[in-house]
Amino acid sequence: MGEENKELLELHVDDTITGKVVRLEEKQVLVDIGYKTEGILPISELSNLHVESTNDVVKEGDELTLKVKKVEDDEVILSKRAVDSELAWNDLVEKYEKGEVFETEVKEVVKGGLVADVGVRGFIPASLVETFYVDDFTDYKGKKLTVKIVDLDKEKSRIILSHRAVVEAEENEKKVVLLQSLEPGQVVEGTVQRITNFGVFVDLGGIDGLVHISQLAHEHVEKASDIVSEGDKIKVEILSIDRDNERISLSHKNTLPGPWTNIEERISSGDTLEGTVKRLVNFGAFVEVLPGVEGLVHISQIANRHIGTPQEVLEVGQKVNVKVLDINESEKRISLSIKELEQEQAEQEYKQYEKEEEEFGIHLGDLIGDKLNKYKK
Structure with a gap:
């Protein structure tokens, strides 16, 4: 008995020992550590994260490395969390110093952000999850995210992670590559x-x-x-x-195709078009006949009578009908005439007048002939 007590007395708080899981209970795990009594590993000392059930973390027969939290009479309280934390902190400090990017799983969605398992309880504030606003984080539970450590305080057991920083760094890298690859033209x-x-x-x-x-x-x-x-x-x-x-x-x-592209397929000599007077110059008027396509009505083609300036007949913004005289796509030039349309109109009107005169004459002849015939009788 004295030998066993002596062995127990040699067990000190903060000692690291190994043991085998022998029984899982609702609130604790019993571990054979080779001493008189089995060590007690409370559910709260199983993990840095919240644990619902002991069998979520360990199973019977598992070999565990544990830290002694308390030795009192025959009772030994152990912690797996303390060993995991120690190992995790060493690793995390190294990752933080190197600015390393690593993957972690979201374990919980809490007010203000996400909790991730990085060996210890890591926190990703809502503002550091994405580069955009997220209204509901429910779907993030169980999701794997690439993160980097943005703040670390071992004394306060605080570790702040950011997924947003990883995304921003990737976007920035893409931006640099893209900027280098682009060239004028x-x-x-x-x-x-x-x-x-x-x-x-x-x-x-x-x-x-x-x-x-x-x-x-x-x-x-x-x-x-x-x-x-x-x-x-x-x-x-x-x-x-x-x-x-x-x-x-x-x-x-x-x-985009220029306004003059394939212009000769859209406009032909002899066409009559409606246009808008855009500019008046001393030698004529520029008329827009299609968006971005202007043609020139030379001063000699504006009216049938002699005019001193285009302003005598036309004003900017006026809608006019024009006839296409000539078109040249390569030189982006169209010659137009208002005078020719007016002449054609006048000719048509004269022909109509002649036709009506002729018809009237025939009709009158018939009428007079009838009257004369009456008198002949």
Whole structure:
């Protein structure tokens, strides 16, 4: 008996020992540690995380490394949590110093964030889970997340983890690679992220570029939202890149067929078109016949009579009908005439008048003939 007591007395608080699980009870686990009595491992000392049932963590026959928490008479209280914590803290300090990224499993969803098992109880605040706002974290329980340690205090047993920092670092790396790969003149596809009164921000796959409102279309654009909507996939040409300030200028207009492209398939000589007077110059008037396509009505083609300036007959914004005299796609030039249409109109009216005169004459002849016949009788 004295020998056994002596053995028990040699067991001190904080000693690390090994033992085998012999029985699982509701609130504790009994462990054979080779002494007179079996050691007691309370459920609260099984893990750094909340444990519902002892068999969630250990099973009979398991060999465990444990720390002595208390020695009192024949009772020995043991802790698995203390050993796990010691090992985990050493590992975590190393990870923290290296800024290491590692995977962990979310064990609980609590107020203000998530609890993860990193050997000790790690906390991921709600604001450090994602780069975007998450309304409900229920689905995160049991989910594996890549994290890095952002704050660590062994004294207070506090460890703060961040998944957001990992995502941001990955996005930043992608951004750097993307910035290096882009060159002016390249045409790429992007997604419209944000529409402002001065243009559109387009996501090129991790970095945004700006399409100024003047670069959205060939024609004048009043509101960017008239041309694109958020979420639209659009092609853009890279105009310039400022890598230091991460600024990219883009053009959507340059990826679209120009207003003059295939113009000769859409307009032919002899066509009559409606247009809008855009500019008046001393030698004639420029009339827009299609968006972005202007033709010239030479001063000699404006009216049938001689005029000194186009302003005598036309004004900016006026709608006019014009006849196409000549068209040249390569030189982006169209010659138009208002005079010819007026002449054609006058000729038509004269022909109509002649026709009516003729018909009237025939009708009159018949009528007079009838009357004369009566008198002949």
